[in-house]
Amino acid sequence: MSAAFLFALVGVGLFSLGLYALIVHAHLLRKILAINVMGSGVFLVLVALAKRTGESQPDAVPHALVITGIVVAVSATALALTLMLKLTAETGRAELPEDQGK
Amino acid sequence: MGALLSEISWGVVLILLPLAGGIACFLFPRAAKVLGLVSVFAVLLSVSGLGWNIKVNGIYRHAIGGWNAPLGIDLYADGLSLLMLAATALVGFGISVYSADYFEREDAARFWPIWLLLLAALNALFLSADVFNLYVTLELMGLAAVALAALAGGRDALGGAMRYLLASLLGSLAYLFGVALLYHGFGSMDIAMLAVRVEASPAVWAALGLMSVGLLLKTALFPLHFWLPPAHASAPAPVSALLSALVVKGSFYILLRLWLEIFGPLGGGVDTLFGLLGTGAILWGSLQALRQTRLKLLVAYSTVAQIGYFFISFPLAASAGVTAWSAAAYLVLSHALAKAAMFLATGNVLRFGGHDRIADLDRVVQRLPLTACAFALAGVSIMGLPPSGGFVGKWLLLQAALTQDRWDLVSVIILGGVLAAGYVFKVIGHAFTLADISHESREVPAKMEWAALLLAFGAILLGFLASPVLSLVGIGVPFGVSEVSP
Numbered sequence: 001m002s003a004a005f006l007f008a009l010v011g012v013g014l015f016s017l018g019l020y021a022l023i024v025h026a027h028l029l030r031k032i033l034a035i036n037v038m039g040s041g042v043f044l045v046l047v048a049l050a051k052r053t054g055e056s057q058p059d060a061v062p063h064a065l066v067i068t069g070i071v072v073a074v075s076a077t078a079l080a081l082t083l084m085l086k087l088t089a090e091t092g093r094a095e096l097p098e099d100q101g102k
Numbered sequence: 103m104g105a106l107l108s109e110i111s112w113g114v115v116l117i118l119l120p121l122a123g124g125i126a127c128f129l130f131p132r133a134a135k136v137l138g139l140v141s142v143f144a145v146l147l148s149v150s151g152l153g154w155n156i157k158v159n160g161i162y163r164h165a166i167g168g169w170n171a172p173l174g175i176d177l178y179a180d181g182l183s184l185l186m187l188a189a190t191a192l193v194g195f196g197i198s199v200y201s202a203d204y205f206e207r208e209d210a211a212r213f214w215p216i217w218l219l220l221l222a223a224l225n226a227l228f229l230s231a232d233v234f235n236l237y238v239t240l241e242l243m244g245l246a247a248v249a250l251a252a253l254a255g256g257r258d259a260l261g262g263a264m265r266y267l268l269a270s271l272l273g274s275l276a277y278l279f280g281v282a283l284l285y286h287g288f289g290s291m292d293i294a295m296l297a298v299r300v301e302a303s304p305a306v307w308a309a310l311g312l313m314s315v316g317l318l319l320k321t322a323l324f325p326l327h328f329w330l331p332p333a334h335a336s337a338p339a340p341v342s343a344l345l346s347a348l349v350v351k352g353s354f355y356i357l358l359r360l361w362l363e364i365f366g367p368l369g370g371g372v373d374t375l376f377g378l379l380g381t382g383a384i385l386w387g388s389l390q391a392l393r394q395t396r397l398k399l400l401v402a403y404s405t406v407a408q409i410g411y412f413f414i415s416f417p418l419a420a421s422a423g424v425t426a427w428s429a430a431a432y433l434v435l436s437h438a439l440a441k442a443a444m445f446l447a448t449g450n451v452l453r454f455g456g457h458d459r460i461a462d463l464d465r466v467v468q469r470l471p472l473t474a475c476a477f478a479l480a481g482v483s484i485m486g487l488p489p490s491g492g493f494v495g496k497w498l499l500l501q502a503a504l505t506q507d508r509w510d511l512v513s514v515i516i517l518g519g520v521l522a523a524g525y526v527f528k529v530i531g532h533a534f535t536l537a538d539i540s541h542e543s544r545e546v547p548a549k550m551e552w553a554a555l556l557l558a559f560g561a562i563l564l565g566f567l568a569s570p571v572l573s574l575v576g577i578g579v580p581f582g583v584s585e586v587s588p
Contacts, residue, residue: 015275015279019272022268022272028264031268035268035271035272035275038272038275039275042275042278042279042282045279045282046282046285049282049283049285049286059289061285061291062282062285065234065281065285068234068238069278072238072241075245076241076245076267076271079245079248079249079267080264080267080268080271083248083252083260083263083264083267084264086252086255086260087257087260087261087264090255090256090257090260091257091261096261096264096265097257097258097261098261098265098332
């Protein structure tokens, strides 16, 4: 098993772990963190798969994609955190309205 | 003049113009309304320019910065892209006219920059030709849409927007995972190149699964529609119209493109699954719409149902390609116009009476005749009665189903129409009758009533324009040439 394959496998693991956390946790900060963990999983897969079999140099394009992806993830996280703060100020709890009271 | 028009690269204009307009609105909040209206009108003109260009010269392709596809990013537009761009510009302009009177000073300063950013993202999405660029535009569209959904403030809107954001991010990440797998397998992001290189393998099936789930989540296909009703129903009326008419179509367009170019030819049973989910959406969405007591939620569930029709095309396309896909394109266009009109009419009722309880609508017909007319005309198209765009779309869909003896789908298409008639008449009936409690009423500006009515007229007018619209969509044969179009 090559190192690239191992990294890709870890990426898939992170993605699944994040998905699980996103579904089971009610607290919004945990949900936002879970999304970020999923994102890191995808980025890890992209970086790992850049080392294609039979070529000595890794492909640079996926690396460029990851950088773009990180920029997107940062802005999305910022928006999510702002929304969470507004929602907490409004309802007193950092949870989705439908999840409260369970 | 003609030479000058064809030299301008309209695709670039279509992306830069709303982006610049949005920044200008942000910098000069006092002039936001004027700047916004001018930008949206200019986008409408640019789409006509692009349309003229495509009609004369065929497929539009532009390599940004002079770098060609494998390394650079290409902009690409054929008939299908043009249809989506035109629908966005037309509906967007109608909603903008409405918004000019709907939003007061402070709200206007917030609304216009985000709406123009959303417009730039939508235009970029419909012009993209590679799967990663589509991911970026998908995220831009999602973030702008969430910001708009949160605009109203308050518990419901913020909660709805938060749920929408989480669903939207989950969808884009699943899509991005699929992009990674496709790139690893075939070493390209360009859709045209992927179409040539792709062949069935476990990685491609995984990519198809991840991308489909991600995009279906963003398109709100049953049973992944859970985020749509709260987000669409708690937003201000023009925002609900934008989200329902345009934003869900963005992710559907990506799925359609990927299917037409990359995944469709591979076969497999996925199209049957899409058909089943579409059936579920039509039945579940319509029944939920019938059960609602609030007008906005009724219209939002109607969107869930109508999205189902787009997916009925997938199982039919295998042997009636062009007819089924033309039906989907026509339904997307007419739903955009009709649903925008419906949400705007709902906004008028809400502004007029201060509530949207269907049972207490209290003679809206007498007090807001234009609004009631807009709602009814939009309802005609949603039900699929002739003459309307919805009728043409559903007729083509029925034709595709009948030629293949798919009686199960035929009955679903017809039953969906009957159920739609049920929830539209439920509203119209209450609008004609006197309610127990009459309420304080507020003036509704004429522009807001006319904007809703003209969009509804557009949906009806589409019923007479089937052949020119379909011949325009056929430019660049986006749907393949499996048979002769009717």
